[in-house]
Amino acid sequence: MKKNYSLKNVGILGGGQLARMLVMAGHDLGLRMHVLSENEEDPAAQVTRHWYKGSVDNKKDLVSFLNEVNVATFESEFLDAKLLQEVSRQHQFQIFPRPYLMARLQDRLSQKQLLQKHELNSSSFLEWSPSTTWEDLQKLSKKAVVLKARRFGYDGNGTFILRNLKEYENFLAKNQNSPNGFIVEPFVDFKRELSLICARNKMGQFVHYPLAETLQKDARCFWVKGPVKHNLEKSFIKKCERFLHSINYVGVMGIEIFDCGKELLVNELAPRVHNTGHHSLDSMNYDQFTYHLMCLISADLPEPELVAPGFAMVNLLGENNKDPSWEIPEKAQIYWYGKEKNRPGRKMGHINSIANNPKSALSQALKALKEFSL
Numbered sequence: 001m002k003k004n005y006s007l008k009n010v011g012i013l014g015g016g017q018l019a020r021m022l023v024m025a026g027h028d029l030g031l032r033m034h035v036l037s038e039n040e041e042d043p044a045a046q047v048t049r050h051w052y053k054g055s056v057d058n059k060k061d062l063v064s065f066l067n068e069v070n071v072a073t074f075e076s077e078f079l080d081a082k083l084l085q086e087v088s089r090q091h092q093f094q095i096f097p098r099p100y101l102m103a104r105l106q107d108r109l110s111q112k113q114l115l116q117k118h119e120l121n122s123s124s125f126l127e128w129s130p131s132t133t134w135e136d137l138q139k140l141s142k143k144a145v146v147l148k149a150r151r152f153g154y155d156g157n158g159t160f161i162l163r164n165l166k167e168y169e170n171f172l173a174k175n176q177n178s179p180n181g182f183i184v185e186p187f188v189d190f191k192r193e194l195s196l197i198c199a200r201n202k203m204g205q206f207v208h209y210p211l212a213e214t215l216q217k218d219a220r221c222f223w224v225k226g227p228v229k230h231n232l233e234k235s236f237i238k239k240c241e242r243f244l245h246s247i248n249y250v251g252v253m254g255i256e257i258f259d260c261g262k263e264l265l266v267n268e269l270a271p272r273v274h275n276t277g278h279h280s281l282d283s284m285n286y287d288q289f290t291y292h293l294m295c296l297i298s299a300d301l302p303e304p305e306l307v308a309p310g311f312a313m314v315n316l317l318g319e320n321n322k323d324p325s326w327e328i329p330e331k332a333q334i335y336w337y338g339k340e341k342n343r344p345g346r347k348m349g350h351i352n353s354i355a356n357n358p359k360s361a362l363s364q365a366l367k368a369l370k371e372f373s374l
């Protein structure tokens with residue numbers, strides 16, 4: 001049966017590159033895309049007529065923005081979740097993924113507890129407090145431990161790998177009074193890191209992309225390639241599906257995974273479109289931004305299909321403060337985010353490549369990267 005979707009006004013809280021790619025996908029679906037962000041030059045503000053200046057953490061700005069749209073989503077899980085819960089309850093705003101889930105997932109401690117409750121394998125952990133001793137930490141691992149800020153960590157910011165008492169003492173000297181606290185995990189000696197992008201709509205339909213391998217450089221995603229296989233993938237993905245159903249999740253979720261050979265451990269969950277899913281703009285019949293919007297407007301989710309046997313994505317990360325210069329590479333698609341200023345480590349864009357196998361796709365993308373001075 002054909003469904004008739006009336007034109008919907010979709011709001012995005014935040015104006016960065018994820019919001020920009022959501023806006024662009026929304027245009028193709030015939031949606032009117034609204035953006036709330038601080039700056040007219042923000043990546044997403046540049047690509048819509050419906051831009052609203054304001055702060056995503058300001059009640060007045062939020063309410064007047066959300067009044068303009070039928071449904072809203074966010075590009076970062078680090079918003080004021082309490083405020084979002086309050087305004088969505090008071091005004092019956094539709095926000096997906098639901099703000100109470102954002103609240104659970106934006107704190108690494110409650111995220112870990114949620115994973116544990118739903119029996120999704122993840123590393124062991126404990127809650128850190130200023131009185132935690134090195135001996136306490138060593139109960140998790142005799143080798144290295146990883147301390148992670150409970151909130152606002154990204155791209156390795158807020159992640160500390162500690163190998164001995166001296167390193168722990170240095171950590172304490174700098175972070176003892178950190179307001180949001182930390183969790184502690186054992187250092188996981190993984191073989192490689194993987195990512196699973198999945199989506200679930202309000203009717204409970206669940207879809208996922210094939211597993212992809214990701215390589216981090218300085219704890220920042222450098223490249224992604226796929227599809228990759230793992231002998232545990234079927235049961236792992238089934239568990240993820242059950243998890244999304246149990247928490248009644250709506251939208252795309254990015255699941256970061258440690259492949260330890262004999263087991264797959266969830267590293268962390270991102271309740272949004274994810275950097276490791278950008279390859280889908282070229283490798284899949286429907287990209288992750290389109291799936292996310294389909295979930296928001298309660299469209300049926302078509303089965304994802306690869307359009308090539310191999311894909312790769314390489315991030316274009318700033319290396320200095322000069323404007324990037326580049327030549328159009330062969331066999332790669334370029335995506336610039338329209339950021340005003342280049343900065344070391346800043347995600348300025350990405351390139352995608354497809355080929356007859358993952359390895360060739362990656363070497364094409366890395367070759368294309370040589371055409372860029374960042």
Ligand SMILES: Nc1ncnc2c1ncn2[C@@H]1O[C@H](COP(=O)(O)OP(=O)(O)O)[C@@H](O)[C@H]1O
Nearest residue numbers: 146153154155156157159185186187188216219
């Ligand atoms: N317990 C761990 N053991 C080994 N490496 C880790 C561990 N936790 C994180 N890392 C490394 O640090 C990177 C960043 O950590 P992550 O928890 O994903 O934080 P974020 O991506 O939010 O900065 C991971 O992709 C991984 O390479």
Ligand SMILES: [Mg+2]
Nearest residue numbers: 155256267268
């Ligand atoms: Mg991560």
